[in-house]
Each structure stands twice: as C-alpha cells, then as structure tokens.
Amino acid sequence: MELNNENRLKAEEDMISRLIDDVLLYILxxxxxxxxxxxSVLxxxxRHLPWLLTQLSMDISDFLHxxxxxxxxxxxIDKAMSSLTEAVRNMLVPTRRKITVTRLCIFLFLNNSYSREIGFLVNEVIANGMIKDIELTSGVxxxxxxxSAKEMVKHASGVNSFLGSYPNISCCLTRLLLYNATFVESDLHNLIANICTELRYLYLYQCDTGFDSVFKIDAQNSKLNRLEFAHCSFxxxxxxxxxxxxxxxxxxxxxxxxPLALGGHVPCLKEVEIYSALSPFQEQFKLSELLCGTTCINTLSLDFLGYKIWLQPENYQLSSxxxxxMKLCLYDIFVGFGLLWTIALLQAAPSLEILEVEVYDHRCDEDKEMKQVCAERANAEWEVSGIGHKLLLLTQLEIIGFNASEEHMSFIGAVMERAPNLQASLDQLKKLGVKDLDAFEQRMVTIGHLPGHGDKY
Incomplete structure (x- = not known):
C-alpha cells in the first residue's frame, strides 16, 4: 500500500512537470x-524557471526561521537579511538572468548592513537594462x-543613504512604503520632489519630520498619484x-x-479617505476646511472606527x-447612533449616486485598551431640523449592519423621500437586510416615511 502511494505521488509530479513553461511559471x-x-533545486x-520570471517578489519575511x-x-532581522541577500544574488546573477524583470518588489530593512549589497546588486542589473519597475518596502x-526616537532617526538615515547611493534604483522606483522613520524635513521633501522622480505611490506609517512638525510638499514635477499616511505625528x-x-x-x-491642508495645487485629486478614532485631547474638524479648494473629488470615505464622530456640523460650506x-462611504458608525445627520452631507452633494453606510456593532467585544485611549463615543451634533429637502440623484443605498431600529427606519425613509431614483424594490430592500418586507412597509407607514408621506422625522 505504501509503495502504491509513492508511485501515485511520483506519477502526479510527472504530470505537473510535463506542463509547458508558461503554465509552470504561472504556478511559481x-x-x-x-x-x-x-x-528549482528539487x-x-x-531548475531554469526562476530566472524566467518577469515579476519578482523578494520578501524578508519569507526567510524567517x-x-x-x-x-x-x-x-x-540580520539573519533574515543575510538569506534575502543570497536570494537576490542568485536571482539577479547576469549569467542566468536572460529575461527582463518588468516588476521587482523588495521588502527589507534599509538601515541594515546587508541592504548595501542588495542595493549594489539591483543597481547593476538596472544599469544592464534588466529591471524596469521597482516597489520598495522598508520596515515593519x-x-x-x-x-524609540533613535531607531526612527536611524531608519530615516538608512533610507536617505540607500536612495542617494543607488540612483538607478531611485529612478525606477514607482512605489515606496516606509515604516517608523523620522526624517529631516528637507530630506523627506527631496525624496518626493527630486530623488524618486518616477514615484507613483508613497505610504508613510509612523513617520514624521519631528514630533508635531509641519511638513510642506511642493513638488511640481512629481508623478505621485497616491499618498497615504497612517499613525504619523505631523x-x-x-x-x-x-x-x-x-x-x-x-x-x-x-x-x-x-493634520492635512489641501489649499494648494492638487487639481487631479479624486478620492479621499480618512479613518481614525479620536483621543480625548483631539478636536473635531470641519470637512470643508480640509477639502477647501478642491472641486474634482468624486469618492469620499470616512471611517469613525466605532467611536466619536469627528465631524463638526456644517452644510452649505460643503457645496463647492x-x-x-458621486460616491460617499461612511464606515463604522456606532450602532447606537442615529443616522439622520448624514442627510446634510447628501444635500450638499448634487451629483451623489452611491451611498454606503456601515454600522459598527461590536459592543460585546470592546477593547478595554481602546476605551482608555479613545474619546467617549458621541454622535454628530448636527441639528436635524436644519436639514433641507433638496431632491437627490441617489440611485444606490447600502447599509451594512442594518437593524430595524427606529433610527435606521427614519434614516431610510428620509433618504427615500429625497431620492426619487432610489427604487424601493424587493431586491434593494433585501440588500439592506430587511427580511420581513410587509412588516417593514407597515413600520414605514406608521412613522410616516414612505415616499410622498412628507417629512415627519
């Protein structure tokens, strides 16, 4: 029986090996x-296939033991970087690499001694025309x-040294993800504006130019089209x-x-996403002040992580x-909050077609540590009575986590009254999570929120 199993496994292995190179490369x-x-060793x-791959991903986490x-x-980190360096050396050796790498993704630590050897190897291969596009991730x-502050300064220094020492890499770099680094302001700006000239995406996690500092980006020749900050102390x-x-x-x-101001020249900005749970010392802000001067935004996502709604009341200021x-997403609104205040956002958006609302309902699994560092839960302070009755172009409404509370019923009714293109069809109500449609209709009639019944909320 054991012999038969071995023969079966060998037969299956032979069947895979008989596949053409393109299929095997797809598997790899x-x-x-x-x-x-x-x-390739076994x-x-x-054996020859790894050097025919046109897209390579070299990740330090794959070499942890x-x-x-x-x-x-x-x-x-040192042990994993040693193994990663050896893998880079093998994969990019000129005598075996005959196919151009259209995309190279490397995840490493740039303040490590091995990064210099990796930089030299990659820089040389680029010079020979064998690499076209690079994504670089440094840190975790x-x-x-x-x-520590010392670690963050050291990491930023390593990033500057690496990108400054290997210009071929900098010129091929289209995506850069950096974690835990404190830069001199001029150094970080220089990376964006002058060194990484082909950069399309920049992600900064727990990065800054000194705690509570102001960082100005003025890069008229930059090709950057996506910029992301998380846990940064600017x-x-x-x-x-x-x-x-x-x-x-x-x-x-x-x-x-x-910590954002968009008053400058950002004429192509189409998507904005903001997410956070406020701490007790942080303040609410006016969305119009953040978006001042922008008129091309078509998608806006706001995520409150189940805690305090951090928007200050406003209405007409958002018109511009x-x-x-065209699409508004409001995520992780605490389940106990009413939703009628969101009508003010809808009324300020004459072209809005899609509204997504996600209700946060994890009261039984609340993180005690989060409760200690986050401000007390509080809904938006907007006066419902001041919300207008402008008709909306809305064609799609989705509530994730819908429940049949009076707050949710009133919200749906208020939206339906203002959105004649939003058909209250069976399929759409099912999407909202309404199971008993007869009971839903009766409830809506009772509280006066079927289309055409007037504004009684």
Whole structure:
C-alpha cells in the first residue's frame, strides 16, 4: 500500500512537470521566492524557471526561521537579511538572468548592513537594462510609540543613504512604503520632489519630520498619484503642489486636529479617505476646511472606527468640494447612533449616486485598551431640523449592519423621500437586510416615511 502511494505521488509530479513553461511559471508566480528556489533545486525540470520570471517578489519575511522569526529584533532581522541577500544574488546573477524583470518588489530593512549589497546588486542589473519597475518596502508595522526616537532617526538615515547611493534604483522606483522613520524635513521633501522622480505611490506609517512638525510638499514635477499616511505625528501636512495626486488617505493621526491642508495645487485629486478614532485631547474638524479648494473629488470615505464622530456640523460650506461627489462611504458608525445627520452631507452633494453606510456593532467585544485611549463615543451634533429637502440623484443605498431600529427606519425613509431614483424594490430592500418586507412597509407607514408621506422625522 505504501509503495502504491509513492508511485501515485511520483506519477502526479510527472504530470505537473510535463506542463509547458508558461503554465509552470504561472504556478511559481503564485508562491513566494523561497518556495520557488526550492522547486528549482528539487527538480531538473523546474531548475531554469526562476530566472524566467518577469515579476519578482523578494520578501524578508519569507526567510524567517524559528526561533529567529521576530522582525522587531535586530539579530532576527540580520539573519533574515543575510538569506534575502543570497536570494537576490542568485536571482539577479547576469549569467542566468536572460529575461527582463518588468516588476521587482523588495521588502527589507534599509538601515541594515546587508541592504548595501542588495542595493549594489539591483543597481547593476538596472544599469544592464534588466529591471524596469521597482516597489520598495522598508520596515515593519509596529505599535505606535513602541519604536524609540533613535531607531526612527536611524531608519530615516538608512533610507536617505540607500536612495542617494543607488540612483538607478531611485529612478525606477514607482512605489515606496516606509515604516517608523523620522526624517529631516528637507530630506523627506527631496525624496518626493527630486530623488524618486518616477514615484507613483508613497505610504508613510509612523513617520514624521519631528514630533508635531509641519511638513510642506511642493513638488511640481512629481508623478505621485497616491499618498497615504497612517499613525504619523505631523502637526500638519500641507500639500502646496502635487499636480498628479489622485488619491489621498489619512488614518489615525496623532495631532490635536486633522493634520492635512489641501489649499494648494492638487487639481487631479479624486478620492479621499480618512479613518481614525479620536483621543480625548483631539478636536473635531470641519470637512470643508480640509477639502477647501478642491472641486474634482468624486469618492469620499470616512471611517469613525466605532467611536466619536469627528465631524463638526456644517452644510452649505460643503457645496463647492462636494459639487462632483458621486460616491460617499461612511464606515463604522456606532450602532447606537442615529443616522439622520448624514442627510446634510447628501444635500450638499448634487451629483451623489452611491451611498454606503456601515454600522459598527461590536459592543460585546470592546477593547478595554481602546476605551482608555479613545474619546467617549458621541454622535454628530448636527441639528436635524436644519436639514433641507433638496431632491437627490441617489440611485444606490447600502447599509451594512442594518437593524430595524427606529433610527435606521427614519434614516431610510428620509433618504427615500429625497431620492426619487432610489427604487424601493424587493431586491434593494433585501440588500439592506430587511427580511420581513410587509412588516417593514407597515413600520414605514406608521412613522410616516414612505415616499410622498412628507417629512415627519
């Protein structure tokens, strides 16, 4: 029986090996580099294939070995970087690499001694025309405040040194993700405006130019089209000029109020996403002040993470930045809050077609630590009586986490009254989570919220 099993496994292996190169390369493209190298060693049929891959992903986490598997410990990083360097050397060796790498993704630590050798190897291959596009990730996500100031300065220094020493890499770099780094302001601006000239996407996690500092970006030749901040301690980031920026994401800021100002030249900005739970010392802000001067935004996402609604009441001030808004997403609104205040946002958006609302309902699983660091839950302070009755172009409404509370019923009714294109069909109500449609209709009639029954909320 055991012999039969071995023969069956060998037969299956032979069947796979008989596949053409393109199919085998597709398979290798779905696994990590470590598995790819093992396959090339164990089978003569697969031996040449790793050097035919046109997209390579070289990730330090693939080379972690127990008990050295913690990327917050220097000695563990060192061992993994050693293995990663050897893999880069093997995969990019000129005598075997005959196919151009259209995209190279590398995840490493740029303040590690091995990064210099990796930089040299990649820089040389680019010079030979064998690499066209690079995505670079340096560092790893860690708990905010869990990284010393000295470590963050050291990491930023490593990033500057690496990108300054290997200009071929900088010129091919289209995506850059950095974690836990404190830069000199001029150095970070220089990376964006002058060194990484092909950069399209920049992600900064727990990065800054000094705690509570103001960082100004004025890069008229930048090709950056997506910019993302998370857990950064800037007092404010001022975007003076990013002519190609299309998407802006800001989450979990540490300053007293939202650390963004868009008063400059960002003519292509179409998508904005903001997410955070406020701490007791942080202030609410007016969305119109953040979006001042923008008129091209078509998608806006606001995520409150189940805690305090951090928007200050306003209405007509949003008319200009909301003039071309087509999709509005409001996520993680605490289940106990009413939703009628959101009508003010809808009334300010004459072109709005899609509204998504997600209700946060995890009261039984509340994180005690989060409750200690977050401001007390509080709904928006907007006066419902001041909300207008302008007809809406809305064609799609989705409530994730819908429940049949009076607050939710009133909200749906108020939206339906203002949106004649929003058909209260069976399918749409099912999408909202309404199971007993007869009971729903009777409830809506009772509280006066079927279309045409007037505004009684």
């Amino acid at each position: 493209g779905k696994v990590n580099l470590k598995t790819t190298m093992r396959a 089978s003569t049929r697969w 127990k008990p050295y598997d913690d990327l917050t410990v220097d000695v563990h 996500e860690r708990i905010p405040g869990d990284v 007092a404010r980031v001022e975007l003076y000029c990013l002519p190609n920026l299309e998407q802006l994401i800001c989450g979990c800021w540490l300053s007293e109020c939202l 930045p909301f003039c071309n808004l």
